[in-house]
Amino acid sequence: MGSDKADVRDVIRRLLTQHGSVTSGQVARAAGVTRQAAHYHLRKLATAGEVALTGRGRGARYTRMVDVARRYSLVGLEEDEVWGEIHERLPSRITANARSILGYAFTEMLNNAIEHSGGSSAEVLLWLGEPRAAFEIVDDGVGVYRHLRQRLGLGDERTALLELTKGKRTTAPEQHTGEGIFFTSKAVDIFELDANGLRWIVDNVRADEAVTESIRSKGTRVRCALDPSTTRVLRDVFERYTTRDSYEFSRSRVAVRLFRTGDRFVSRSEARRIGADLEGFEEVEIDFAGVEEVGQGFADELFRVWASRHPGTRLIPANMSPAVEFMIRRAGGPAEEGR
Numbered sequence: 001m002g003s004d005k006a007d008v009r010d011v012i013r014r015l016l017t018q019h020g021s022v023t024s025g026q027v028a029r030a031a032g033v034t035r036q037a038a039h040y041h042l043r044k045l046a047t048a049g050e051v052a053l054t055g056r057g058r059g060a061r062y063t064r065m066v067d068v069a070r071r072y073s074l075v076g077l078e079e080d081e082v083w084g085e086i087h088e089r090l091p092s093r094i095t096a097n098a099r100s101i102l103g104y105a106f107t108e109m110l111n112n113a114i115e116h117s118g119g120s121s122a123e124v125l126l127w128l129g130e131p132r133a134a135f136e137i138v139d140d141g142v143g144v145y146r147h148l149r150q151r152l153g154l155g156d157e158r159t160a161l162l163e164l165t166k167g168k169r170t171t172a173p174e175q176h177t178g179e180g181i182f183f184t185s186k187a188v189d190i191f192e193l194d195a196n197g198l199r200w201i202v203d204n205v206r207a208d209e210a211v212t213e214s215i216r217s218k219g220t221r222v223r224c225a226l227d228p229s230t231t232r233v234l235r236d237v238f239e240r241y242t243t244r245d246s247y248e249f250s251r252s253r254v255a256v257r258l259f260r261t262g263d264r265f266v267s268r269s270e271a272r273r274i275g276a277d278l279e280g281f282e283e284v285e286i287d288f289a290g291v292e293e294v295g296q297g298f299a300d301e302l303f304r305v306w307a308s309r310h311p312g313t314r315l316i317p318a319n320m321s322p323a324v325e326f327m328i329r330r331a332g333g334p335a336e337e338g339r
Helices: 005-019 024-031 035-047 079-087 096-116 144-152 157-166 180-187 234-239 268-275 296-309 322-330
Strands: 051-054 061-064 068-073 121-127 133-139 190-195 198-203 208-213 220-226 251-255 283-287 314-318
Touching (some): 005 024, 005 061, 024 035, 035 051, 035 061, 079 121, 096 121, 096 133, 096 144, 096 220, 096 234, 144 157, 144 190, 157 180, 157 190, 157 198, 157 208, 157 251, 180 190, 180 198, 180 234, 296 314, 296 322, 314 322
Parallel strands (some): 251 283, 283 314
Antiparallel strands (some): 051 061, 068 121, 121 133, 133 220, 190 198, 190 220
């Protein structure tokens, strides 16, 4: 059975963790793809600075290129101390803006591994090459989506993933706000959260996100990448989703097409899944990018029934096709702002 490109690269990373270097033949056998396909993905990783090629022909091997690779026991680990070690390795070309974002993202993600993963150790990887600085934290716990599903009594891991995309979902509300993953996913250029057979990818450079299948069945891998000369300011990321006077996390954004495969949403049950737990926000942007059509029941359930039951939350539709906007306005929902 073949693998998609994300899965092949995951196989490569796993083999590199186990063996330090790999051949295209090893990758092809492990990933179930042709040698040519394995070559393609290895070259892409080489271009990105993750691996280096040594040798030629049948003797060619690819070696993992990282600036930091360390494994930590999670027992008694302090995320700020680990970041302090890494911060000393950052070159001067990484600007103050980038350092602030990377520091926030790294400490939030490592803290999640320490306090929520249920694992015993985590591997920390750091790349400082071009075009982006990047880090990965890979723990050996139960997996973030399964953990959330079990603790919150959700139906399945995909539902747990979708709840994470909204923000404010945490298994320990007395200790955490549930904001860390949400804001990290908005602050970096590329964010990947990979666990329990699912991968959530946020590409803030292209303003796109997706949910794909993954070969990872145990533990959680989180990867964050950022332009080392970014002009993005961490404070601005927070202000986009917070109330100016109280600084409360009061705004969210939901990408509708993450909730199922396809470009048409027709049922009331789909609308209820999207609306679940959004009443904790004052404003929620409902992003219809990539959605061609919604049904009358879907629009009515979300923009009339749900909205009437939760008058304290304003739903703001965005990126609507003409067909989507027609149905939402017919249900009493607002037109897209700016039109």
